[in-house]
Amino acid sequence: MNHSKIKTGVYVCHCGTNIAGTVDVAAVAEFARGLAGVSIARDYTYMCSDPGQALIKQDIQENGLNRIVVASCSPLMHEPTFRRACAEAGLNPFFCQMANIREHCSWVVDDRTQATTKSCSLVAAAVRRVHHHVPLEMRQVEMNQSTLIVGAGIAGIETALKLAEAGKQVYLVERESSIGGHMAQLYKTFPTLDCAA
Numbered sequence: 001m002n003h004s005k006i007k008t009g010v011y012v013c014h015c016g017t018n019i020a021g022t023v024d025v026a027a028v029a030e031f032a033r034g035l036a037g038v039s040i041a042r043d044y045t046y047m048c049s050d051p052g053q054a055l056i057k058q059d060i061q062e063n064g065l066n067r068i069v070v071a072s073c074s075p076l077m078h079e080p081t082f083r084r085a086c087a088e089a090g091l092n093p094f095f096c097q098m099a100n101i102r103e104h105c106s107w108v109v110d111d112r113t114q115a116t117t118k119s120c121s122l123v124a125a126a127v128r129r130v131h132h133h134v135p136l137e138m139r140q141v142e143m144n145q146s147t148l149i150v151g152a153g154i155a156g157i158e159t160a161l162k163l164a165e166a167g168k169q170v171y172l173v174e175r176e177s178s179i180g181g182h183m184a185q186l187y188k189t190f191p192t193l194d195c196a197a
Contacts, residue, residue, distance in 0.1 A: 006131055007039040009065040010123060011056060013047035013072035015102055022106035024116040028071060031120045035127045039063060048078045053085040060089035067095050067130045071123050073102040097130035099123050145169065153181025 010032035014020035025043040032041035040059055044052050047070055059065055068091070070082050075098040083093035099122040109115040147163050149156050152174035160172045178184060188195060 006037045008067040010041040010069045012043040019106045057089035069126045071099040092135040094136040099126040152179035
């Protein structure tokens with residue numbers, strides 16, 4: 001893609017007061033409007049809500065956005081949500097980048113000015129990063145469901161048992177002549193005084 005044709009939309013979430021209570025989200029959106037390649041920057045109460053996602057989809061379709069940055073909570077929580085919204089609007093979902101301004105700013109920085117400044121920095125980094133993204137495609141491949149566990153100490157044995165209970169084929173490898181690791185070398189365990197073996 002020609003980098004001069006990149007049109008990025010930036011969406012800053014209030015997350016109720018989780019973010020907006022500490023970060024000046026309107027100032028972050030205003031800052032984002034001045035970044036290279038940014039066509040639209042908005043702040044909204046709950047970006048992950050249906051209306052928040054609809055706003056992103058509408059902007060993609062009506063304004064030809066081809067990159068999306070969402071400044072909100074952890075990608076672990078909502079990256080699939082925003083990627084799905086992008087895909088539903090016809091944009092490759094991997095053109096979506098998140099900036100975690102909740103856990104990395106509002107929840108750890110008490111000073112409003114510092115939290116806002118740090119949020120602006122994270123948004124700027126996300127805008128620069130998404131600028132270089134390339135379209136990726138999902139694909140499925142066959143997988144071998146077997147598991148190799150190296151070390152038959154207590155942790156290795158416990159892991160092997162849990163995986164076997166889940167129906168997986170398990171290979172447990174131990175370099176010593178017996179299993180149990182350091183635990184097998186003990187006489188009794190505290191506090192029950194059970195035999196360690």
